Amino acid sequence: MLRMLSAVPKITVTALIILAIANLLIGVILRYFIGAITDWLDVDPIPFTWVEEVGELSLAWLTLIGAAIGIRSRSHFTLAVFVHRLPLIAQLWIHRFNHALIAAVGLLVAWYGLKLCLLNSTLTTPGLQINLAWLYASAVVGGVLIALYGTMTMISPPPQGDPLH
Numbered sequence: 001m002l003r004m005l006s007a008v009p010k011i012t013v014t015a016l017i018i019l020a021i022a023n024l025l026i027g028v029i030l031r032y033f034i035g036a037i038t039d040w041l042d043v044d045p046i047p048f049t050w051v052e053e054v055g056e057l058s059l060a061w062l063t064l065i066g067a068a069i070g071i072r073s074r075s076h077f078t079l080a081v082f083v084h085r086l087p088l089i090a091q092l093w094i095h096r097f098n099h100a101l102i103a104a105v106g107l108l109v110a111w112y113g114l115k116l117c118l119l120n121s122t123l124t125t126p127g128l129q130i131n132l133a134w135l136y137a138s139a140v141v142g143g144v145l146i147a148l149y150g151t152m153t154m155i156s157p158p159p160q161g162d163p164l165h
Contacts, residue, residue, distance in 0.1 A: 064142020106146030113139025
């Protein structure tokens with residue numbers, strides 16, 4: 001059950017990537033091909049303002065959930081200039097401190113995302129009339145995942161390939 005639950009963010013990001021690519025393709029087709037055809041036929045153009053809204057929403061969710069997945073899989077860029085020269089116990093505590101900072105930033109993002117959700121809960125997007133709280137909820141979900149994954153990484157031992165071993 002826990003393994004299935006941990007796969008949800010990865011499945012969500014995969015679906016968001018597919019949505020973003022399809023949305024971009026539809027936007028190009030509507031803007032350059034269908035737009036040219038409606039101009040040539042001298043008929044009313046097909047409105048496609050919704051494409052930008054779908055792209056913005058999918059990109060926000062994709063970015064924040066993807067950042068959390070990067071923390072969990074330890075795939076974010078790290079620069080070890082000085083730390084590797086310290087004793088192993090100092091390296092371990094620096095590792096823990098860094099991930100505690102990551103978790104704190106995740107909580108901060110979630111907190112301000114929640115405040116933005118509440119502030120914008122009465123507003124909607126102009127094209128699709130989607131509540132703007134859905135846009136800012138990405139910060140809440142992403143921030144909570146970042147805090148959770150940062151904490152899990154902080155308390156778990158570093159992997160074998162890590163400079164601490």
